[in-house]
């Protein structure tokens with residue numbers, strides 16, 4: 781874990797984004813996936829909204845995934861274990877990148893077949909407190925034929941963008957600066973399960 785955290789912080793410092801495989805081990809990923817599937821079956825997921833505060837609205841032409849926000853006051857044992865891992869990421873990013881991260885918010889996400897999330901930035905102009913985006917994929921198996929890649933548009937020094945597609949392979953963690961990396965979820969051909977969260981500079 782120590783080496784992984786070093787790697788995450790140095791990549792964020794230098795490149796504003798990083799992808800690491802096997803951030804969680806297989807039994808832990810499986811357990812999170814099973815917990816999420818149960819919550820889906822209990823009808824707890826809702827079509828995701830875009831915008832924030834009073835501007836929040838469901839716009840399925842922009843994003844068509846379903847989410848369930850985690851309640852910081854009422855985490856399951858597994859969710860707490862995940863939050864603790866993220867707390868370690870937060871600590872190292874504060875120590876090495878001086879990001880002043882104080883809290884975490886996150887949701888489970890489910891992209892049904894055919895769903896997507898069009899290009900966007902995770903930081904809202906009105907609420908600029910999301911500083912770092914963290915995504916953990918929970919899928920059992922994934923190949924390029926399944927679609928559903930996370931497409932990041934990495935800004936280059938010459939003003940152009942480099943496209944980087946990342947498959948949502950189970951156990952894989954993606955971390956990027958919320959205000960700097962535009963991204964989208966390409967239409968998925970298979971149900972796609974993940975946890976998405978944000979480290980924020982407020983409590």
Ligand SMILES: O=C(O)CCC(=O)C(=O)O
Pocket residue numbers: 889897902915929930963964965974976
């Ligand atoms: O699941 C992903 O790969 C990205 C999700 C995303 O962009 C978001 O929820 O803001």
Ligand SMILES: [Fe+2]
Pocket residue numbers: 900901902963
């Ligand atoms: Fe996003």
